[in-house]
Amino acid sequence: MGHHIVFLGPPGAGKGTHARRLGERFRLPHIATGDLLRSSIRNGTTAGKQARTFVESGKLVPDRLIVQMIKERFEHPDVASGFILDGFPRTVEQAEALDEILARDKKQIDLVIDFRASEETLIERLSGRRTCPRCDANYHVRNIPTRREGICDGCGSDLVERQDDRLETVRARLKVYGVETKPLSEYYERRKLLRTVDGNLGIEELQEKLVEYLERNDLA
Ligand code: ADP
Ligand code: ZN
Numbered sequence: 001m002g003h004h005i006v007f008l009g010p011p012g013a014g015k016g017t018h019a020r021r022l023g024e025r026f027r028l029p030h031i032a033t034g035d036l037l038r039s040s041i042r043n044g045t046t047a048g049k050q051a052r053t054f055v056e057s058g059k060l061v062p063d064r065l066i067v068q069m070i071k072e073r074f075e076h077p078d079v080a081s082g083f084i085l086d087g088f089p090r091t092v093e094q095a096e097a098l099d100e101i102l103a104r105d106k107k108q109i110d111l112v113i114d115f116r117a118s119e120e121t122l123i124e125r126l127s128g129r130r131t132c133p134r135c136d137a138n139y140h141v142r143n144i145p146t147r148r149e150g151i152c153d154g155c156g157s158d159l160v161e162r163q164d165d166r167l168e169t170v171r172a173r174l175k176v177y178g179v180e181t182k183p184l185s186e187y188y189e190r191r192k193l194l195r196t197v198d199g200n201l202g203i204e205e206l207q208e209k210l211v212e213y214l215e216r217n218d219l220a
Contacts, residue, residue: 003028003082004107005214006089008184009115010177011170012122012129013199016138018210019086026214029078032086035136036069037061042133058164058172060090060180067097074101082110090181095188111217112188113210117199119174126170130159144203 005028007015016032023030037055040048047065054061070088073079089095102108128141132152139146139159146153164173188194195213197206 004102004110005083005217006085006109006112006188007087007115008112008181008188008194009199010117010122010181011173012125013115013117014125014203014206015086015115017144017203018207019084020137021207022210022214023084025211028081029076029083030086031070031073031079031083031088032136033066033069033088033090034086036073037066038133038136040069056163056169058169058176060176063091063093063097066090067094067101070098071101089184092183092187095184109188109193111195111213112193113213114185114188114194114196115199116196121200122174123167123170126165127167129162129165131162131165132157133160 003026007019009015016034019030019032022028034055037048037051041052041055042048047069050065051061060066066088085098089098098109125140125143128143130139130141130146130150131137132139132155134157135152135155137152137154138144139152146159150159151157152159163169185194185196197209197213199206201209
C-alpha cells in the first residue's frame with residue numbers, strides 16, 4: 001500500500017493542476033518545488049536568493065539546493081502518509097537522492113505518473129497561463145478562466161503572468177526538460193513504477209483516469 005507519488009512531465013503538461021486536485025481528494029500533500037522556490041524568492045530567503053536567476057531564466061536550480069529544500073519539506077508531519085511530488089525530481093541525481101532519503105525511513109516511491117503532451121499544447125498552455133502569487137493557483141485565459149477576470153477565485157489576489165512563461169523562456173524550459181528530466185522516465189520504467197498519461201486530454205477526462213490509477217494503487 002503506497003502513497004508516495006511522483007508526477008513527471010514537461011512544463012505545461014498539467015502536473016500542477018492535477019496534483020493539486022488529487023491532493024485534496026486523497027488528502028495527500030501536494031509538494032511543488034516550483035511553488036516552494038517562488039515563495040522563497042518572494043520572501044528573500046538565502047535559498048531564494050541563490051535560486052532566483054536560475055528560475056527566472058528557465059534553468060534548473062542546482063541539485064544540492066533543491067534536495068535540501070525537499071529534505072526540509074519532508075520534516076513536516078503532513079508527509080507521514082505520503083505525498084504527490086510535482087516538479088521533483090527533475091534530474092537523475094535528484095531521483096537518486098530522493099530514493100536515499102525515503103530509504104532511511106523505510107519508504108519508497110510507489111507510483112510515477114508521466115504526463116506526455118505535444119509541444120504545441122505545452123506552448124499554448126504556458127503562454128495563456130495566469131498564476132496567483134499568493135496561493136499559487138494556476139489559471140488559463142481560455143481553458144481555466146477565473147470568475148472575475150484577472151482575480152484569483154480562491155483568495156481574491158490579482159493574477160500575474162510568470163516571468164518564465166514568456167515564450168523565449170518557455171523554449172529554454174522545454175529544452176532543459178528534454179535533456180535533464182526526460183531520462184527519468186526510463187529510470188522509473190525500469191523499476192516498473194511508471195504510468196504514462198496523455199496530458200493533451202481535457203482536465204476532467206484526465207482527472208478521472210488519474211483517480212482510477214491512484215485508487216488502484218490502493219489509496220482510496
Ligand atoms: P514548470 O513545471 O511549469 O516548469 P515549476 O514551477 O515546476 O514549473 O518550476 C519552475 C522553475 O523552478 C524551473 O524552471 C526551475 O528553474 C525551478 N525548479 C523547480 N523544481 C526544480 C527541481 N526539482 N530542480 C531544479 N530546478 C527546479
Ligand atoms: Zn490565490
